[in-house]
Amino acid sequence: MNYELLQPDSLSGAMEALAQHGDEAKVLAGGTAVVLMLQQKLIAPTVLVSIGRVPDLDHIRTEPDGLHIGPLTILRDMERSSVIQRRFPLLAQACGEVGNVRIRNQATLGGNLAEADYASDPPTALLALGAQVTATSVRGARTIPLEDFLVGFYTTDLEPDELITDIFIPASTPGSRMTYLKYKSRSSEDRPCTGVAAIAAFGAKTCTDLRVAVGAACEVPQRLPAVESLARGQALTDELIGEIAAGYADSIETLEDIRGSARYRTQMIRVHVYRALEELRNGHR
Amino acid sequence: MAIGKSVPMLDSVARVTGTVPYASNLKLPDMLVGKVFRSSVPHARTIKLDVSAAEQLPGVVAIVTAADFAGDDTPNLHFGSTIQDQPVVAGDRIRFIGEPVALIAAESVVIADQAMDLIELEYEEIPAIFDAEEALLPGAPVLHEAFPDNLLGHSKLRRGDIEAGFAAADEIFEEVFSSPVAQQASLETQVAAARWKDGKLTVWTGSQSPYTVRRVLSAIFDLDVEDVRVIVPPLGGGFGGKGNIRTQPMAAALAWKVGDRPVKLVMTRAEEFLTVTKHAAKIIVKSGVKLDGTFTARKVTIYWNAGAYASSSAHLVPAGMLRALGPYRIPAGHVDSYGIYTNLPIAAAYRGAMSSQGVFAHESHMDTIAHRLGIDPLELRIKNLLRTDDIFATGERLHDIHFVECLEAAADGLGWHEPLQRENGTVKKRGRGVAVMMKNTIANSSSECRIKLDAEGRVTLYTSTVETGQGGHTAMAQIAAEALGVPIEALTVIGPDTAETPPDAQTASSRSTHMMGNAVLNGAASLRQHLAEAAAPILEWSPEDLSVADGYVFVTTQPQERIPYAEVLGRKNIAALTATGKYWTNEGKLDPETGQGISTPDWHQGAGACEVEVDTQTGKVTVLRYHSASFAGRVVNPTLAGLQNDGNVIFGLGASLLEEVAIDGGQITNPNLSDYMLPSFLDIPVELKNVSLEAEGSTFQGIGEMTLPPVAPAIANAIYDAVGARIRDLPLTAEKVLRVIHEQGEADDEQ
Numbered sequence A: 001m002n003y004e005l006l007q008p009d010s011l012s013g014a015m016e017a018l019a020q021h022g023d024e025a026k027v028l029a030g031g032t033a034v035v036l037m038l039q040q041k042l043i044a045p046t047v048l049v050s051i052g053r054v055p056d057l058d059h060i061r062t063e064p065d066g067l068h069i070g071p072l073t074i075l076r077d078m079e080r081s082s083v084i085q086r087r088f089p090l091l092a093q094a095c096g097e098v099g100n101v102r103i104r105n106q107a108t109l110g111g112n113l114a115e116a117d118y119a120s121d122p123p124t125a126l127l128a129l130g131a132q133v134t135a136t137s138v139r140g141a142r143t144i145p146l147e148d149f150l151v152g153f154y155t156t157d158l159e160p161d162e163l164i165t166d167i168f169i170p171a172s173t174p175g176s177r178m179t180y181l182k183y184k185s186r187s188s189e190d191r192p193c194t195g196v197a198a199i200a201a202f203g204a205k206t207c208t209d210l211r212v213a214v215g216a217a218c219e220v221p222q223r224l225p226a227v228e229s230l231a232r233g234q235a236l237t238d239e240l241i242g243e244i245a246a247g248y249a250d251s252i253e254t255l256e257d258i259r260g261s262a263r264y265r266t267q268m269i270r271v272h273v274y275r276a277l278e279e280l281r282n283g284h285r
Numbered sequence B: 001m002a003i004g005k006s007v008p009m010l011d012s013v014a015r016v017t018g019t020v021p022y023a024s025n026l027k028l029p030d031m032l033v034g035k036v037f038r039s040s041v042p043h044a045r046t047i048k049l050d051v052s053a054a055e056q057l058p059g060v061v062a063i064v065t066a067a068d069f070a071g072d073d074t075p076n077l078h079f080g081s082t083i084q085d086q087p088v089v090a091g092d093r094i095r096f097i098g099e100p101v102a103l104i105a106a107e108s109v110v111i112a113d114q115a116m117d118l119i120e121l122e123y124e125e126i127p128a129i130f131d132a133e134e135a136l137l138p139g140a141p142v143l144h145e146a147f148p149d150n151l152l153g154h155s156k157l158r159r160g161d162i163e164a165g166f167a168a169a170d171e172i173f174e175e176v177f178s179s180p181v182a183q184q185a186s187l188e189t190q191v192a193a194a195r196w197k198d199g200k201l202t203v204w205t206g207s208q209s210p211y212t213v214r215r216v217l218s219a220i221f222d223l224d225v226e227d228v229r230v231i232v233p234p235l236g237g238g239f240g241g242k243g244n245i246r247t248q249p250m251a252a253a254l255a256w257k258v259g260d261r262p263v264k265l266v267m268t269r270a271e272e273f274l275t276v277t278k279h280a281a282k283i284i285v286k287s288g289v290k291l292d293g294t295f296t297a298r299k300v301t302i303y304w305n306a307g308a309y310a311s312s313s314a315h316l317v318p319a320g321m322l323r324a325l326g327p328y329r330i331p332a333g334h335v336d337s338y339g340i341y342t343n344l345p346i347a348a349a350y351r352g353a354m355s356s357q358g359v360f361a362h363e364s365h366m367d368t369i370a371h372r373l374g375i376d377p378l379e380l381r382i383k384n385l386l387r388t389d390d391i392f393a394t395g396e397r398l399h400d401i402h403f404v405e406c407l408e409a410a411a412d413g414l415g416w417h418e419p420l421q422r423e424n425g426t427v428k429k430r431g432r433g434v435a436v437m438m439k440n441t442i443a444n445s446s447s448e449c450r451i452k453l454d455a456e457g458r459v460t461l462y463t464s465t466v467e468t469g470q471g472g473h474t475a476m477a478q479i480a481a482e483a484l485g486v487p488i489e490a491l492t493v494i495g496p497d498t499a500e501t502p503p504d505a506q507t508a509s510s511r512s513t514h515m516m517g518n519a520v521l522n523g524a525a526s527l528r529q530h531l532a533e534a535a536a537p538i539l540e541w542s543p544e545d546l547s548v549a550d551g552y553v554f555v556t557t558q559p560q561e562r563i564p565y566a567e568v569l570g571r572k573n574i575a576a577l578t579a580t581g582k583y584w585t586n587e588g589k590l591d592p593e594t595g596q597g598i599s600t601p602d603w604h605q606g607a608g609a610c611e612v613e614v615d616t617q618t619g620k621v622t623v624l625r626y627h628s629a630s631f632a633g634r635v636v637n638p639t640l641a642g643l644q645n646d647g648n649v650i651f652g653l654g655a656s657l658l659e660e661v662a663i664d665g666g667q668i669t670n671p672n673l674s675d676y677m678l679p680s681f682l683d684i685p686v687e688l689k690n691v692s693l694e695a696e697g698s699t700f701q702g703i704g705e706m707t708l709p710p711v712a713p714a715i716a717n718a719i720y721d722a723v724g725a726r727i728r729d730l731p732l733t734a735e736k737v738l739r740v741i742h743e744q745g746e747a748d749d750e751q
């Protein structure tokens, strides 16, 4: 562990440090993932760029188009934010389910996304919400839809010199119901075996819009628009819910790890998509 | 009266505020950092080990390899508490992934890490074997030439005519159970610091067995035992993993090579998994039963996977034999307990050692039998449980037996006889289960202590009982305070430090409160005698006419004629009175062919009963309620005893539901506490209750483990009760439960 720690106190300072050191540098936010990787010698950066002193990276700001969240916002603040609880309760749920309170008090949203660990909760909720990530470097800023940001197993679209500077959640249809179901196959503080985020808008009798994202069971969280569209204009009957749950279970290529085999995860996707939709239909939040 | 009171743990404030002087935090002047270079292959012949580049690195002070043990005047490479098969560092042979090959002493961790990268090891791989049963097959790779069939021990129990027993049975049941490799997972990892001075060795270490460490180190370095000093500060957990001898030889060898500076070696969490594990076991239980639930015979075969070196397996394999049949009246009983070498890290004691695996087997098996015969599982047990004066399978007559009371206390606490609402219209189903355990303790061991009373009336207890966090020192202080008639505040407990505190076998097998507790009683009795003798001339009575209690020496017939302890010493001008106490047992010489004899001074007894909820769509099991009971004989500290009982249950939830060391080709793939899963506080049953049973005239009995082994079978039995799924291999994961529920469903559909 031989690295230099930089603690720039401005965004431009952080970006310049990253531009200068490129592949050799590693961004440090809450450190819950970085420190473990350093200890296990999975990474060997020569420079750690801590962004803890960069101002205004931990905002939760409501704007007309939606909600802007700073990457340094800790998950505990996400969980407890009244704005998030009111407008995007599934995101508060997903952040509140992460690990344990000690982790949530330290782990940041930006770190969670940049880490792109498949066994995570917030990305699945954010995918269902249609979130976008802003990445900034000395070369400028670009906005990336989350589905393009999360590329694969521990892989994102970020360039080595880019920082996540904002996470944007567009306003959702008023009156939408939403939920996040985390399934832990092991202890109550474990990472997810599967996670299901579901958002539904309802008309008088029928569902007008449905978004379902499934994560942790696969390399990156996934939505299946074709399956979601089965619900549009339909009443969410047991049968239809079952069909959608089966659609997700059948289409998603699941992975195997210590929390469950690929086959088990397919079963769990089916069970939890069903449960999530049942919950939305029954009107709970 | 200090005994029977829930006095707070003596170091409770220090534990909570983080000021306990753990060995991990030890800093000695000029101390160097030790690091271990390990093998990355499971079985190999070493061709060349080149540490020269690493040695040249500035800041590297010494590197130890097997070559340092090659001369005449060098330490001995091999050690072991029973079988000396383990090298301090691997020599010409590597036997598991993660085996120490070279040791580095450096000025800093960073330098030591850099040195690691400069070490070059050339080897030739040879076939490896990981499965214990397969290791016994002809043609299997051999780990140690002295053990050509990889069998390090085979313990046999033979009682009655087994074939006649099976022939007399109405039904025969045979089942196979397995438990995986697990890890003790103490919060504090293994640590040893060593320093040499004038040819004498001092070691500071987190160990449950300071005197074993002293003996083995003196053998490695050809020293008199007095020239090895072992100091053990309070531990951050032991759970069996810190018993026997672990990292101490490596630290001592590094400091020996360095010469004049101390070296400290602390295992990382990943290294902890390479240092010690729990035995994986495969257990075959076969029982012959009459339709009325009477047993005619039971045969148990156990394959213990000991890993690459014998270590404590040499004495644990016989213990596993004794615990395998279960606490039942069975006229014919045979057990074969095999300890087997494989190319895996060393297995050793794990809280409830060699009991948990066997109890999971025989208690699950009892329910299989009960269900088939249509007998209530509790009733089948109570009908067959051993009672005082019964003859056990070893031929010994049993005394102080309370299995029935333990089991009934747990079952009644749960409300076994009350109706259970199994379903509530959801996908969740509930069920209940019970289990009971028996365990022998170390049959021939001794404990000694020294007690000093000074002229201010303060009492110092010198004991080698290790404070592992269990409250051992508090219990000893309570016993001493009561036996001497002084307030607990007058007590200071010192030790272990082999230069200061007298020998004790070890802090293991739940023996301390019983063994050291009685040694303290014995020492206190002689200190009272010394007081009476010292006071006799002052009071002008003979010592026989005097009593010693509540801080006074007094005339037995005229209690008002009395004199405080401190005054006795003051007036006689004695700085301090000192007495030693000793307690020992001398059993356990069993016939090697039949296992007949007296196996233990006392039987450890415990039981559990639980209610679980199973999600039939995910297989996930939630333990809602758990009641445990242990036989404590006489409770020293009700709160601490209760915490042992409850702590066992919480600890046991891990091995039951979650814990499994994942191994791929000999490589541990989850050596961290994110992937190796321990229970969290949120997993603790909402209703968790315990009882420590006492008995008139009984002495202190060990309770450190008794409520642990029943946890897995009680849960497995409750799962069966809830959803009809019998799982025979631990842990009881959601996925396994769901698989069996589905298989069950398919089988039902076919009918």
Ligand SMILES: Cc1cc2nc3c(=O)[nH]c(=O)nc-3n(C[C@H](O)[C@H](O)[C@H](O)COP(=O)(O)OP(=O)(O)OC[C@H]3O[C@@H](n4cnc5c(N)ncnc54)[C@H](O)[C@@H]3O)c2cc1C
Residues within 6 Å of the ligand: A026, A027, A028, A029, A030, A031, A032, A033, A034, A035, A051, A071, A072, A097, A098, A099, A100, A103, A106, A107, A108, A109, A110, A111, A112, A113, A114, A115, A119, A120, A121, A122, A158, A162, A163, A164, A165, A189, A190, A191, A192, B674
């Ligand atoms: C015990 C434990 C349990 C956990 N359980 C869960 C769980 O149940 N569910 C779950 O979802 N997660 C879980 N996690 C993961 C945890 O949520 C993440 O480790 C955490 O969110 C990462 O955030 P951080 O601020 O600590 O990131 P760091 O460790 O500082 O960084 C993580 C990665 O992100 C990069 N990075 C950080 N910030 C930025 C940025 N602004 N721009 C670009 N790159 C950046 C870093 O370079 C690094 O690659 C758990 C972690 C632990 C240790």
